[in-house]
Every structure is written in C-alpha cells, then in structure tokens.
Amino acid sequence: MAAVKTSTAAGDAMISIRGVSKSFGALKVLDQVNLEVARGEFLVLLGASGCGKSTLLNLVSGFERATVGSVHVNNREVRDVDPACGMVFQQYALFPWKTVRQNVEFGLKMRGVSRTERAKTAQHYIEMVGLRGFEDSFPNALSGGMKQRVSIARVLANDPDVMLFDEPFAALDAMTRQVLQEQLLSIYEKSGKTIIFITHSIDEALMLSTRMIVMGAKPGRVVQDITNDLPHPRAAEVQLSPRYIELKKSIWETVQVEVMKGLEHAK
Known part of the structure; x- marks a missing residue:
C-alpha cells in the first residue's frame, strides 16, 4: 500500500x-x-x-x-x-492581439511595474519555459503546447x-x-x-x-x-x-x- x-x-x-x-x-x-x-x-x-x-x-x-x-x-x-494565487486553465486564455512578451508582461504592467523591469522579468520566465526566440510571436503562430507554456510564464512572472x-x-x-x-x-x-x-x-x-x-x-x-x-x-x-x-x-x-x-x- x-x-x-x-x-x-x-x-x-x-x-x-x-x-x-x-x-x-x-x-x-x-x-x-x-x-x-x-x-x-x-x-x-x-x-x-x-x-x-x-x-x-x-x-x-x-x-x-x-x-x-x-x-x-x-x-x-x-x-x-x-x-x-495564479491560475493556469485548460484553455490558454491568452490575448490574441498581444505577443508572447506582451502576454507575459500583462500582469506586471497592470501593477505599474516599470517597462525595463517587466521586460527583464518576462524574458527570464520566457526562457524558463523554453520559448526564447518566440518573444515577438502572436498566439495564433504557436502550437497548443507553446500557448500553455506562455500561460505558465505569465503566472510565474506575477510571482504568486x-x-x-x-x-x-x-x-x-x-x-x-x-x-x-x-x-x-x-x-x-x-x-x-x-x-x-x-x-x-x-x-x-x-x-x-x-x-x-x-x-x-x-x-x-x-x-x-x-x-x-x-x-x-x-x-x-x-x-x-x-x-x-x-x-x-x-x-x-x-x-x-x-x-x-x-x-x-x-x-
């Protein structure tokens, strides 16, 4: 047992x-x-x-x-x-008009984090989830697995x-x-x-x-x-x-x- x-x-x-x-x-x-x-x-x-x-x-x-x-x-x-608490759903819930970087930065921007700091934080987590090189891609250019990694990076960036x-x-x-x-x-x-x-x-x-x-x-x-x-x-x-x-x-x-x-x- x-x-x-x-x-x-x-x-x-x-x-x-x-x-x-x-x-x-x-x-x-x-x-x-x-x-x-x-x-x-x-x-x-x-x-x-x-x-x-x-x-x-x-x-x-x-x-x-x-x-x-x-x-x-x-x-x-x-x-x-x-x-x-940061939530990652089955559906990706990304903003289709925002790039990977902009999606990951979104919560930081809403909290008033400076542009320099949020760019640095977003890049750190984009690289952590293995999406370096896709920072300027839009969600419709990503696979389902890549979209979910963006969702995870966005939650991590908010440091819940x-x-x-x-x-x-x-x-x-x-x-x-x-x-x-x-x-x-x-x-x-x-x-x-x-x-x-x-x-x-x-x-x-x-x-x-x-x-x-x-x-x-x-x-x-x-x-x-x-x-x-x-x-x-x-x-x-x-x-x-x-x-x-x-x-x-x-x-x-x-x-x-x-x-x-x-x-x-x-x-």
Missing part, C-alpha cells in the same frame, strides 16, 4: 482548507473537506468528473466562496480573488505564492503532454512554488506530484491522501519501476470504487 501523508504542521502550511462544504442551490458539491498543503508542495487532485476538484481550486483562488468552512492562503483567509492548474494539459496530444510534464517539473524545482494541479490521469499525477489527494464521489471529499516518494529527477522511465506500479494500483483501486459509487448515485 502507498504511504499515507502525515498532517502538515500548522506553521508550515501555505494553504489550509478547514471544514469546507460547498453547495450550489440544492446541489452539494463538497462535503467537510479538510486539507493542509505545505509550502513548496506539489499536490495533485485526482477523482472522477463531478467530484468537486475544480470547485475546490476555485475556492482556493477566491473565484468561489465556501458555503461552510474557511480557506486560508499564506495565513490569510480567502474572501475574494486572491493575487497570492501558489500556482493552481486546472487540467492544463488535457487538450494536448500524448507526446506534447509528456514533454510539458517534464518541463513543469523542472520549473517547479527551480521556482519552489506551492502547486495544486488537477488531472484525471493517474500517470500524470504520479509523474508530477509530491503528494496526491483522491476525491470521492459526490459530494466531494478526501478519501485517499498519498505521499509520492518516487525519486527525483523524475523522467518517463520511472513508470517501469515497481514503486510506480504499486502506487498506481493503490490509487486505481480507490478511484474505481468512487467511480462505481458515482454511477450508483446517478441511477
């Missing part, structure tokens, strides 16, 4: 989700979720469609408010859209405490997805950011995370909390290791049970 993550010490928590339930009218989406995310942790949320993963991410970012309970980021309660990823690679082909997973791991190791990442893919979760949370069927709740102790640096070859197979089996058994529960509830 996979090792169970011990609770995060209160003083070390970047994100604290305490007794959170969320309802939309009569529909209860989350039920009494308690979760602590340590500074510098790469947490992946897994679970079947409709288990509340995206809703939980929206509560952390401030796009939604909890019906019951509270969410704290860096010891501050989240009451509105929080600049401490927390980066939130809502299935950012779901629309990409398998090869591009694998390349971006490895690049994101490299960015995570260089930046030291706290990350919450949503995926439906157990393999993606195992490649990226330091810790995995499996969400249960409606209403969403934490049913499995697993430390990912696969070694770093992590490349595709790790998928052949006995520990990888052991972790994947443990997660799949839990997900399978929760999917079946969801199907029963839908009848």
